[in-house]
Amino acid sequence: MEKAQQQARWLLGVDVGGTFTDLVATNEDGVLVAVKTPSTPDQSEGMINGIFKVADRIGIDPAVLLAQCPLIVHGTTVATNTLLEYRGATVGLLTTQGFRDEIEFRRGYKESVFSPRLEAPYQLVPRRLRHGIPERLDAAGAVIVPLDEAAVLNSVRELVAEGVQSIAVCFLFSFVNPAHELRVRELIKEEFPEISISLSCEVLPQIREFERVSTTIVNAYTGPSMQLYLDKLENRLREQGFAGELFVMQSGGGVQSVEQSGRFSAGCLLSGPAGGVTAAAFIGEKAGYPNMITVDMGGTSYDVAVIEQLQPTVTTENWISRYRVALPMLDIHTVGAGGGSIAWIDSGGALQVGPRSAGSNPGPACYGKGGTEPTITDVNVVLGYLNPDHFLGGEMKLDRGLAEQAVARHIAEPLGISTVDAAYAISQIINSNMSNAIHYVTTQRGFDPRQFALVAVGGAGAVHAGKQAEDLGINTVIVPSLAPVFCALGDVAANLKVTELRTRFQRVDQVDLDGVNADFDKMEASARTKLGKQDVARHYETRRYFDMRYVGEVHEVTIPVRSRTRKVTALNLEATLADFHTLHERLYAHKDASQQVEILNLRLDLIGVRDRLRFDEQPFDGEDPLEAQTGSRPVYFDGSPQDTPVYDGEQLMPGNLVVGPAIIEQWGTTIVVYPGHEALIDAYRNCVIEVKRETGKGWGA
Incomplete structure (x- = not known):
């Protein structure tokens, strides 16, 4: 590492998942360093381990790295786990x-x-x-x-x-x-x-x-668990030499200070997956895809969200662990379909997958850490999608024999089928579960999935994304270059954000605009107080919203207020009302412009816009990827083996075209290019897959 880079100021994004803790470090020169380390019961320990690993990759002392780091943004599952596990x-x-x-x-x-x-x-x-x-x-x-x-x-x-x-x-x-x-x-x-x-x-x-x-x-x-954890984490970071500011990713897609996050822990319940959605919006802007469905498949869960015109969808209709949490959160739907999800046979003899997960300890059987039950990771090893010698770029070896043994003992033998057939059946079930999760946030929200690109992230997302795209009629799959640590990338890229809420129950035709504007002014002042005197924002933006509904309705929809000034005028209100009718029709297939509409709540987002991460375009280097091919291996795409070329993703260059079937092995993830699909490496080293369309396939066909 050059001396100039050693002396550079590094920003850190850290995301703690159920299996791995991911870290992304970046500096003003556009250098990106990404690592993964096993998660620990005490999340702060895994985070410190990851920071030491980042420092080793950069080639500097961890204390020097932390001393030169003005900002750490953390995505954590402490609040989520506390509620889910009722502790x-x-x-x-x-x-x-x-x-x-x-x-x-x-x-x-x-x-x-x-x-x-x-x-x-x-x-x-x-x-x-x-x-x-x-x-x-x-x-x-x-x-x-x-x-x-x-x-x-x-x-x-x-x-x-x-x-x-x-x-x-x-x-x-x-x-x-x-x-x-x-x-x-x-x-x-x-x-x-x-x-x-x-x-x-x-x-x-x-x-x-x-x-x-x-x-x-x-x-x-x-709250107490969250506050205890953040206090402990901050103290450990200070002891290691950290002199900057620690922020926590929020469920709404922004970041807040440790103090605010400890007091309002309910706003951190989707802290982890929110980072991935934020990063997808950033990548979509760079790559030219404003409408995206993000799927994040990690070790424990499969998280799905929708981004429309580069804006992640937000909802207040949240039930978490059967409790209503009505704060504005990114509309992320989660199912138990991660790489560690366990396949099992129910009392009726039917094959099931998840939601129970092997986690990181003992983990899938192929980890060789004592796990004996078959997981999706084991299935992907058996089917040839994963190379046991290239997991995490070779940092971790998988045991194919243990994977086959787990599938055979728990699934194949009880069902009286071969190990490969059992693995293929498990793969089909998990693919179906994941496609259903995508339907939940698209067709049930008034979106046509065929109008979106599918962004596959997480360690296992790119293995299965091609099948989801085929099922849903989606044309394009994007696997970002930092897909394995995407939530951590979103953490380091996210803006500061505070959301203020206030009820103002009035019919639109009787609204007091002076009162509305006075309320918005008070909300903005409160938001600025909560953000404090942060020096990491380049400038601040204020976004205003109305929660609106037809008179007599029980539920409302949130509509952005169209105003380029600090005041809401009658003309702004008229435009916002028209937007309400349009959105209501899309969501519920009904609108009535003659029906009276009422405002229930005012919402305000104060956003501290940070400097954008530097992502430099690279020139195309020709179509032929032959130099990156490392060999071939048998892969089961339809229940029978097919000799499939394998490529080293690190050697693929912008402009290279990979025709399926093919396997692209990258650090932290494997990309499966299914038969009939084509993968192009774009100028940002993202893998853009064009999906074969079959007549009659897809939603609405």
Whole structure:
């Protein structure tokens, strides 16, 4: 490594997955260094291990690297795992007297209304730890019943005696007037300063009581674990010489400070996969594909999202571990279909795949770490898609014999079929599961998947993407050059972002524009306070939105406000209303321009725009990839072996054309070019695959 590069300032993006921790380091010269290291139970340990590995690749001391690093952005699954595994804090709830069972009444329906066997969700707050407090506001925020401060203190003392570590506070209409909730925090802090407190007026200050109480409870449940982890991580980084700023990837696609992320952990529930969607938007802008479906297949899960006109779709209709989290999040659909997903036979003798995963320890059978159950990684080894000697570019060896043994013992022999047939059947099932996940975020959201490119990332995404494209009628698959560490790339590329919410319930024809603009100004001021005095943003952008619906509807849609100034005018409102009718028709196949429309909430994103990562184009070097071919091996594409050329992805140059069937082996991922497909290496070293179209295939055919 040249001395100039050793002295350069490096930015780090770190994503912790269920199996691997990924890191991307980049400097102002456009140099990119990517590594993977096994994830550890203590995520900070795996992250430090990865930083040492990056330093070794660059050729400098880790302390020097960290001292020269002004920024680390971290995608973490701490909050997610805490909620999914139900190992969060002991939470108490203070709510308006008479409303302590709101969390169990929910919205008056189950998530699966036709399932009589669906059990009640795990109680994050048992009933004995939910206390009603005498207080009441009306819908305008006026005090009807004053806050009973003595009752607050008595309840808190009882909760602390029960072992409560975190308290959620959710009073009626606190989103209009937060005074009672703010006073409760003061009272608690005076006597119990160590208790974690989540106020609904800060976590989700908008209409709908169940959504607010559920989101606030989730924040209280995950907050202490998140805060403990971030404090520990930051201390370890400081001990290693880090002098810069640590940020955390948010579910909405931006990044926030450690302080804000610890207080509002519910905003980090999709911290990991959000990085991949953010990176896809960046790559799509460079490569000229504004509309994309991103699929991220890692060791544990398969995450799917849609990007339209370079903007990831956002939703507030989130159920995570059967709890409503109504914060704006990237619309990412996750299924248990990762490389570690386990194949098994159910009690009826049917073959199933996932959602249970082998994780990183013991991992797939082929890892040789004690795992005996067959996983998707084992299947891909048996079918010839993966080279046992080239996993992670040769850093890790796989045992083909153990993979075949696992598939034979657990699937082939019980079903009375060959090992290869069993592996092929498992592959077909997982491909079908993944195609269904893509349908969920496209056709069920009003999108035609045929109008999008499929961006395949994660360690295993490029093995299966060609089959998903065939199933869905998609013409183009893009495998980015940094696909194995794509979420970490998104972390290091993401902008700062704070989202503010405020309820303003008015019909459009009666809207008070002065009041709307005053609210937006207050929201922007609050957002700037939360971002603090960060010096990593080049400039700031403000984006405004209305949550709108037809009068009488239950659900609303979020519409960007068309305004190039700081004020919303009558003309802006008219254009936004037209956009609402158009989007409503696309989502629900219905619009009625004569129907009255109402605004429910205002939303504001304050974005601190950072310097763009430097990605230099490279000139094309001819079509012939022969120099990159390393040999061939038998691969099973349809149940029978086919001798298939194998290419070294590091040796392929921009302009090279690879005609399928073929295997392209890169560090951290393998690209399968299926028969009839063609792969071109573009100017950014992305692999762009054109998919063979079959008559009658694809959605809507």
